Amino acid sequence: MARRQGSHSDITGPRVRAAALRLFARHGYAAVSMRQIAGEVGLGAGALYLYTPDKQTLLFSLMHDHMQELLEKLPAAAPDQDPRARLEAFARFHIRFHLDRPDLVFIAYMELRNLTPENFAVIEAMRRRYEARLEEILCAGELAGEFRIRDVKLTTMALIAMLTGVNTWFREGGRLDREGVEAIYRDLVLKAVGAE
Amino acid sequence: MARRQGSHSDITGPRVRAAALRLFARHGYAAVSMRQIAGEVGLGAGALYLYTPDKQTLLFSLMHDHMQELLEKLPAAAPDQDPRARLEAFARFHIRFHLDRPDLVFIAYMELRNLTPENFAVIEAMRRRYEARLEEILCAGELAGEFRIRDVKLTTMALIAMLTGVNTWFREGGRLDREGVEAIYRDLVLKAVGAE
Structure with a gap:
């Protein structure tokens, strides 16, 4: 999977994945927005796209x-x-x-x-x-x-x-x-x- | 389950349930709205509430x-x-x-x-x-x-x-x-x- 380089993204990337996993398991993929995932890790919706191009990815x-x-x-x-x-x-x-x-x-x-x-x-x-x-x-x-x-x-x-x-x-x-x-x-x- | 009496609701009630089942199975409960269920059976969102009080029911x-x-x-x-x-x-x-x-x-x-x-x-x-x-x-x-x-x-x-x-x-x-x-x-x- 494509990931940004550097220590910051090395920490945030896994946190984004963990948050997505938690939210998908709780509410189902279709009911979860990128904004929710961003909120869960304390990122703005725009910043999330630095870590992943979209929800399907x-x-x-x-x-x-x-x-x-x-x-x-x-x-x-x-x-x-x-x-x-x-x-x-x-x-x-x-x-x-x-x-x-x-x-x-x-x-x-x-x-x-x-x-x-x-x-x-x-x-x-x-x-x-x-x-x-x-x-x-x-x-x-x-x-x-x-x-x-x-x-x-x-x-x-x-x-x-x-x-x-x-x-x-x-x-x-x-x-x-x-x-x-x-x-x-x-x-x-x-x-x-x-x-x- | 509470249901309206009469021939019209006897047909529509099961159609509402069948539509909800189809949509829940396809998209997941949390991602489906009452409006979508109504649309699927050709009802207005308001009319759906004659058949069921809410999505949880x-x-x-x-x-x-x-x-x-x-x-x-x-x-x-x-x-x-x-x-x-x-x-x-x-x-x-x-x-x-x-x-x-x-x-x-x-x-x-x-x-x-x-x-x-x-x-x-x-x-x-x-x-x-x-x-x-x-x-x-x-x-x-x-x-x-x-x-x-x-x-x-x-x-x-x-x-x-x-x-x-x-x-x-x-x-x-x-x-x-x-x-x-x-x-x-x-x-x-x-x-x-x-x-x-």
Whole structure:
């Protein structure tokens, strides 16, 4: 993403993004104005345009960087790692990553409709790359005879939805801590593919 | 919900709700004005208030009636029905019901944040009643020794998220028809609780 150089913009740029994220998550992209975003970080409406050309660029940049971080942080498999261990690592990673970023996850799902077609295509391709990583694990498990899966593509989508759903109900300080939640989801995922 | 009597309002009332649903799903609740909703059904802004006192009432009424229909249509279990059959029936019902109402499902999740606290409490209680129906099936399966579940509450949330996720990727006329999708999700759900 284009950003102004220098220490001032290095601080203000992230503050603009954080404010946009907060406001989009609270009110929805379409209901938030550039003026509101500027107000939130104490800038005049005109000054905001030094940091971003428009609201669509802000939305795209938030969603793009979120997907990029997701793809980069997903642990790569060791060549000899067995599919069960890889699936477990995927499940635990997915839950941890998503619980840490509730607003971004909410926006990444809900505001797809507000991306321009070109921007949507980019985000969609990144999503598919992420899904392909899980699909690959499921295929490997099938081939190794460790998993029993009726439809790899559909199981990929089902497992991702199940894991992401943790964001809709998990509250810090509740009955289960993150480690406990991860362990239970791990168990559900392995059982769902017939590996346990 | 309060409605004017007579044949004219009986036709216009549902059209107002349908227009609000369409616009909320497309642009988000906060971005849609009463004037836009009126325009969509060919009413003046003033005339719209004959059908609904405000936008919040429209949103609440859409979400409330959606949850009520969900609760009413969910098949009741026969007293002697075994937990596996009940779980399968729940999974199939949930998928069919949600695939038929993509806009309502989207709004029911996304616009919770825009309900007043009182309205939120009502919808939340209805959600919990629906979740309790699944939880009851899972408990029955555990007690009967047919299911292996580590945490009934969390498995309830995980299965509902997995099943609802079908709305994010299913497209009519794709590789799988609804019957095929239902069969695969049924298999995933039964395996996830250790019943297959």
